[in-house]
Amino acid sequence: MSSSANPTTPPVQSIQRAVAIMRCFTEAEPELGVTELSKRLNLHKSTVSRMLTTLQQERLVDKNPETGKYRLGLGLISLAGVALGRLNARAAAQPYLNDLVETTRETVNVAVLDRGECVNIERAFSPQPIRYMGWIGRRTPLHCTASGKALLAGLTAEERTAVLPTPLPAYTPKTITDMNILTQSLAQIDRQGYAIVNEEYEAGFSSIAAPIRNHLGQVMATLAISGPTYRLEGETITTFITPLLQMTRQISADLGYRVM
Amino acid sequence: MSSSANPTTPPVQSIQRAVAIMRCFTEAEPELGVTELSKRLNLHKSTVSRMLTTLQQERLVDKNPETGKYRLGLGLISLAGVALGRLNARAAAQPYLNDLVETTRETVNVAVLDRGECVNIERAFSPQPIRYMGWIGRRTPLHCTASGKALLAGLTAEERTAVLPTPLPAYTPKTITDMNILTQSLAQIDRQGYAIVNEEYEAGFSSIAAPIRNHLGQVMATLAISGPTYRLEGETITTFITPLLQMTRQISADLGYRVM
DNA sequence: GATTAGGTTTCATAATACGCAACAAATTGG
DNA sequence: CCAATTTGTTGCGTATTATGAAACCTAATC
DSSP, X not given: OOOTTSOSSOOOHHHHHHHHHHHHOOSSOOOBOHHHHHHHHTOOHHHHHHHHHHHHHTTSEEEOTTTOOEXXXXXXXXXXXXXXXXXXXXXXXHHHHHHHHHHHOSEEEEEEXXXXXXXXXXXXXXXXXSOOOOOTTOEEOSTTSHHHHHHHHTSOHHHHHHHSOSSOXXXXXXXXXXXXXXXXXXXXXXXXXXXXEESSSSTTEEEEEEEEEOTTSOEEEEEXXXXXXXXXXXXXXXXXXXXXXXXXHHHHHHTTOOOO | OOOTTSOSSOOOHHHHHHHHXXXXXXXXXXXXXXXXXXXXXXXXXXXXXHHHHHHHHTTSEXXXXXXXXXXXXXXXHHHXXXXXXXXXXXXXXXXXXXXXXXXXXXXXXXXXXXXXXXXXXXXXXXXXXXXXXXXXXXXXXXXXXXXXXXXXXXXXXXXXXXXXXXSOOOSSTTOOXXXXXXXHHHHHHHHHTOEEEESSSSTTEEEEEEEEEOTXXXXXXXXXXXXXXXXXXXXXXXXXXXXXXXXXXXXXXXXXXXXX
């Protein structure tokens, strides 16, 4: 039977269009008008207007009464809540996050792999005013974030090739874009059991992550500690290794993973 | 122009159907098959199958490889993350939630009003093993939850009539179903500035909530402390009044609300 | 006040989504 | 182990829906 990668069934165009409309709304641009969406998606204004009206009826978008513009609606939050609720790694990790925040005083995140990206599914924020704000749902690349690399390190070479873009995009001057160098780096991460990334994805931002394993030993999520480089640089981030690994071992054990 | 309650534009049926499919997945039933969805929604199997394929391509559902059944996908989480990101009350409340959990040792939630329901938009869980697990996105009724009543108390009589169902459904023997009694109760809540609910929505469950106001003094969200009745009954829940009100005043002040 | 821009609605029709039937694969029960 | 049943997918023709064009309404701009 065909996989989703090579569908023989033509997709339902109206659903694709509706999702494309919703995906135009971002953290940077939370509100958009009919005409703007029409231009971006190359759809007629009347098509966009009708679709927005239906999405609004279904609570997936709403209209800001003050600006008259559309934005994503709270109905998405309820659906997402159901989607999050089935993630075992999230439930397993959640009781430990605040302890790790207290120990490190930095933001802690849980992330999973989804279709070539790293998706945050849980987080506990640092109490410090300058902190990493990785919100739930945020997607980041795999090859230049600590969580992403920890996820990649748990994949076979084949799986890795399937999820990584070619060429690897550069996000900062420090991003590794050579596949061989990345592969070697991932082998090292697999051996040592954690990944550290300094400013490969975003200037001034560093993090350390380790895998969370299921009862079969497969990497199902990662636990990461993130913050501004000026606070983590030097030896500071290495002091997080032990508490991080202790925590991921505990969480993995809660999920049934036994080291043989 | 017509509101979403009385649309003159016919809705896009395919979008409605797709959303109906997604809404079949719940916390209680996170995985469903094509035939089951077909029966529930009275749609042909081939229609459901095609729609699920497109939703899967768009990451709003995925297929559990172990069971072959469909479930809500992580793509929803990213959209919901954007939706949550625009909620000022949530961002304003978030730094205070852990303090309130430490003070009360109970679960703390932030909720907003959305189309006749109370929706959780933030939460910090109690560290105790028996605790209220109000997940983000969870929807609860207005007339029998503390958050719901705190939201209702901030509405005009007209607005209230618009959002409340008639008759008021009973969830437990303690649910108030008489509109006059509810109205009097809400007037009292408005005067005292907080709502307490004991087992009106769910047996064994109680909570206290207070409104979060914006710069105009309008109730935009609520902050609630919830837990099992056996821990909160008697005088315990009243000891939460002062810390809760202090916190909602602080959060409201952060949002620009000034008591005249 | 005129013009422009954004958004909505009516209408005819082009194109899509649909149901039906057939088929393939998986599951169930004897 | 095999037949029967159930589930899910796909090809096809067409009924129905979604669509774009045009007209209209409202708000914003000059």
